[in-house]
Amino acid sequence: MSIRVQSDRFDPGAELNAFSAGVAGAGAVVSFSGLVRDVDGGLQAMEIEHYPGMTEKALARIRDEALARWALADVLIIHRYGAMAPGEVIMMVATASRHRKDAFEAADFLMDYLKSRAPFWKKERSSSGADWVTARDADEDALKRW
Amino acid sequence: MQVLYFAWVRERIGLPREDVQSDAATVAELVEELRAREERYAAAFSDLSALRVALDQELSEFTDSLDGVREVAFFPPMTGG
Numbered sequence: 001m002s003i004r005v006q007s008d009r010f011d012p013g014a015e016l017n018a019f020s021a022g023v024a025g026a027g028a029v030v031s032f033s034g035l036v037r038d039v040d041g042g043l044q045a046m047e048i049e050h051y052p053g054m055t056e057k058a059l060a061r062i063r064d065e066a067l068a069r070w071a072l073a074d075v076l077i078i079h080r081y082g083a084m085a086p087g088e089v090i091m092m093v094a095t096a097s098r099h100r101k102d103a104f105e106a107a108d109f110l111m112d113y114l115k116s117r118a119p120f121w122k123k124e125r126s127s128s129g130a131d132w133v134t135a136r137d138a139d140e141d142a143l144k145r146w
Numbered sequence: 147m148q149v150l151y152f153a154w155v156r157e158r159i160g161l162p163r164e165d166v167q168s169d170a171a172t173v174a175e176l177v178e179e180l181r182a183r184e185e186r187y188a189a190a191f192s193d194l195s196a197l198r199v200a201l202d203q204e205l206s207e208f209t210d211s212l213d214g215v216r217e218v219a220f221f222p223p224m225t226g227g
Contacts (some may be wrong), residue, residue: 004227034227049152050174051152051203051219052151053198053213054203054204054219056201056202061225079226083179090227091226091227093181111227114226114227115224115226115227116223116224116225116226117205117226118166118224118226119152119200119221119224119226120154120224121153121225122225122226123153132153132154132222132225134223134225135224139174140155140223
């Protein structure tokens with residue numbers, strides 16, 4: 001039931017293998033990785049700010065909610081902050097369960113809540129300047145389906 | 147109490163945190179006090195619908211009481227994931 005908030009890069013493949021090895025009896029593992037996206041080719045860097053203390057509490061609460069709602073053998077959440085380049089991994093979640101439906105739904109739930117209930121803020125730096133990423137109404141609306 | 151600012155709120159006000167002496171009963175009253183200070187605060191708090199608040203690291207409402215609260219944080223809607 002690991003939660004990590006870090007500035008260091010990590011290898012999502014290695015993390016997934018280690019996670020899977022620890023839940024060998026579970027039967028199903030789902031993972032999601034979020035990368036720094038370069039939509040129009042002009043992104044130079046992304047900077048992510050967070051609220052130390054509240055971040056860890058918010059992530060633990062989201063994880064606990066997932067554990068209460070689905071039959072999960074384990075949950076992993078890793079989220080970076082600081083500066084990163086296009087293509088770098090920002091975060092990942094992994095869920096393990098006996099049957100795939102629990103793992104899929106829980107991972108989807110974790111991502112919806114991570115997007116708008118964990119105190120991270122993204123800033124994109126491009127040749128035209130730096131702008132804070134605006135939260136989308138669709139992200140807030142996505143919470144209503146849970 | 148400690149008042150913290152994140153993302154563009156921090157940039158607009160020009161500092162990440164400060165100690166604020168206030169008798170404000172609610173977050174909304176605290177916001178009014180801060181707005182009255184200087185233009186940079188008025189600018190940061192001009193549209194509360196664009197802001198979120200956390201009290202002692204729990205997401206809260208602007209109408210909530212500040213009774214016993216030690217840490218207030220103002221920030222834009224979160225963009226994690």
